[in-house]
Amino acid sequence: MQYLINGLTIGSFYALVALGYTMIYGIIRLINFAHGDLFMVGAFMGWTVLGVFSATHAPVAVVLMISLLVAMAVVGLLAVGMDRIAYQPLLRASRLSILITALGVSLALENGALILFGAGFDTYPTNLLPTTTFLLGGATVSWVQVGMFTLSLLLMLLLYLFVQHTAVGTAMRALSFDQDAARLMGVNVEGVIMITFLLGGVLAAASGVMMGLYYTQINFLMGFLMGLRAFTAAVLGGIGNIPGAMVGGLLIGVLQSFAAGYISSQWQDVIVFAVLILVLVVKPTGIFGERVVERM
């Protein structure tokens, strides 16, 4: 039970990042390798803002809210910039060039963070969050876990509603199916792609800040592993499928938590990636996937 609770908490962070992978893959068939690094930048943004405000005596809730919002805004814009500068010019080029560009963007972000924030670990302030807990079915649940999980679910719900019930969301689904036909409907395809990057960045940043608050230690390379795990989650759920990414993220989180608990935390990633391979072998379309994952 304890492992389940812990797993769901980190799983919800994975899900937020996985959504970015899946949405961007859904519309432009790009595995955006730099997406995990957006999560990292989000974590650093949150940390920076918290650092600035820690000198003031503003209420904790307000400070947390501001750092979350600032991180989401900055990373959202960063994602849009990434799209405009690195990806848009290549949309009509071969898949491989854009994929390699994504790797380049990832390296640029990691090394940029290395320059700005140094190679060591930075630590989120630990005295901000309440430490109160309660018991649930023999497991200790902290209010922080409840809060973060709820916030993640809320963001996912908002995203889902946006995609299902707004004109732009419908356009997103349409252009993931047929870009030219969407253009003929009057959809500004480049604009919708930009919005998708924006949303992906915003969610990744929220995940980054929460991860920072939860584990307290952040590092310029943290996006890499997160990226791999979230990508696994997206593939597990069926890449291109939004509910799939949500479920995939939670499953990976739980799986990892159980693996760490019952086997060893050394083995958790081995098990997570073994699952990735297994999914690719047995059901390459993932749990909810309708399309076959295209080889690049």
Add this chain to the structure above:
Amino acid sequence: MALLEISDLHTFYGSIEALRGISLEVEEGEIVALLGSNGAGKTTTLRTISGLERARSGSVKLAGEEITRRRAHDIVSLGLSHVPEGRRIFANLTIEENLGLGAYLYRRHPALIKERRQTVYEIFPRLLERKDQLAGTLSGGEQQMLAIGRAMMVQPKVLALDEPSMGLAPILVRQIFRIIEEIRQRGTAILLVEQNALQALRLADRGYVIETGRIVLHDDAKALAQDPRVRAAYLGGEPEVDTAQGTDTTN
């Protein structure tokens, strides 16, 4: 001044010149057929007009306004809708959502979208019956209706139709052609690309024949239908579709 005026249009795919100077006009209230065999450049002509392909040179004017360099989504807003070859409906969306996307330009005016949707359902009652189904579950004929209905959501000045009869049973072809006539009567001019030359010429006022990227003939539809060159090239071997006792076999 014609409603749609295309002059000396050249389009390339890489180094291949697909259009070698196409000129044609569509007047208000007209149905104009663009005929030709596979690979002649019919589809490329439509794709260039609607902005999906970029013209190397030449011009496209809609109601006097230069649209050659405009982007596809802007051209829709100026009053030209293009129903692409193969229908290209969004199979992953419902019929209602497909129609809503057709009116994407009016996304901030839900009342208008509702009204337009009503008009489309009047023309295509079949779509109303199935409005909450995924478009992918529709039959070929219904998909074609949806594709046309979706393009009509903006009430365009010009509707460009690419092979609306493709893959449909004769009875459905007749139905689609009747609908095209009805759309004309509602005030939309039509540029119709067809391989089904005989039927297209029966419906159209004028026709153009395109061969390897050039217009080689153009005349009144009646005259074209009688033209020996046209008959030899496009009508010769074709069965009289109208007399076929077709049933709906495309489902």
